[in-house]
Amino acid sequence: MRTDHVAVTGRRRALVKAPFTWRNRVFSPREAILPADDSTMVDYPYAWAGMFHRSVLEHGLAVFPSGLFTAEDRPWIWRLHLQAASFALVDAPHLLYRRGISTSLTQVRDRRQLDFTRAFGQVIDIVETDAEAARFVPKVVATVLAVGSRHLVRARSMSPELAPRACATA
Known part of the structure; x- marks a missing residue:
């Protein structure tokens, strides 16, 4: 079960809706992956924005890859959506996610x-x-291009030693 969350930046709060139209019904997670040209549930990879049945753990779907400092949730969310039996999105925006922490x-x-x-x-x-x-x-492909593009923009604010590596990887 997945849910929306509230992004908190300073004193400002904004509801962030999970990118899936249908609420309070059970669906195949595969149906929440597409379309390719729009934000979908694989673009909402927050493990903390959900509650999971113990079968997710028993089937090894709760394992995050080791050795990654960032984006470790991306392989996890794809494996979850390709291999889990079902999911539901519920209206329960009681999760707060603090933004802007240096x-x-x-x-x-x-x-x-x-x-x-x-x-x-x-x-x-x-x-x-x-x-x-x-x-x-x-x-x-669409997601890799979008995230890579975002990292190219972020590379502008990286150190002179790191920025070329960031551009080369993006």
Whole structure:
């Protein structure tokens, strides 16, 4: 079960709705991956924005890849949506996510940010082994391009030593 959340920046609060139209009904997680050209549930990879049945743990779907400092949730969310039996999105925006914290990995501009390329390499591997790979590859490509583009913009504020590496990986 997944839910929306409230982004908190200073004293400002804003509801962030999970990108899936249908609420309070059970669906196949695969149906929440597409369309490729729009934000979908694989673009909402927040493990903390949900409650999961113990079968997710028992089937190894709760495991995050080791060795990644950032984007470790991307392989996880793809594996979850490709292999879980069902999911539901419920209206329960009681989760608060604090934004704008200077020490957060989303704010720092160091080598850890470059792990997104390795994370998406794992996503590609996961999707390519799926029986419906051809159906989902366009979504992976669109997501990699969008995230890579965002990292190219962020590279402008990285150190002179790191910025070229960020551009090369994006």
